[in-house]
Ligand SMILES: [Zn+2]
């Protein structure tokens with residue numbers, strides 16, 4: 001005769017525990033798991049994705065699917081689940097069936113249709129749209145190229161953290177360069193560094209250039225002079 005075991009949840013004696021519980025309790029746990037039938041996620045080629053309007057950076061698609069599925073499942077505390085899916089080769093617009101099962105229990109309990117859609121995120125569309133928050137005006141005779149190269153390199157080095165640290169366009173004039181920079185924060189940082197290294201004077205002026213979501217948009221012009 002098999003040794004009787006007891007369900008830790010209800011105390012009933014059972015010959016076999018499923019997922020650590022008696023059959024009844026295990027059924028209840030399964031029923032208490034609430035997963036949506038469908039999850040749609042927008043992904044941008046820059047490595048950002050959104051579900052419910054919040055853009056997040058992701059490492060890879062597998063990690064992204066796992067974390068979003070976990071966020072969307074409601075289940076009793078301490079329930080352990082397995083998430084299983086296979087990535088298609090080309091996942092633009094793909095529907096990926098994701099199965100959710102209780103850990104140590106092979107029967108899958110829910111299948112979620114995970115839909116990945118390619119799109120352009122707000123920062124990428126700003127870049128493509130020529131958006132800029134700042135203009136760096138470099139005015140110098142001798143060191144113009146040096147300062148220009150320095151500022152450009154600085155901006156590039158911030159671009160990993162600040163997607164808008166990017167030169168949208170540039171103009172060359174006599175003894176000077178105008179650099180149109182997507183991010184004001186990045187422009188200010190690079191200009192400050194150039195100021196101290198090349199012993200320049202720095203002056204910033206601001207102008208409004210429109211409204212967005214009820215907020216005034218300000219554009220800054222930073223003048224760096226030898
Ligand atoms: Zn039980």
Ligand SMILES: [Zn+2]
Pocket residue numbers: 044045046047048120121122123124125
């Ligand atoms: Zn993007």
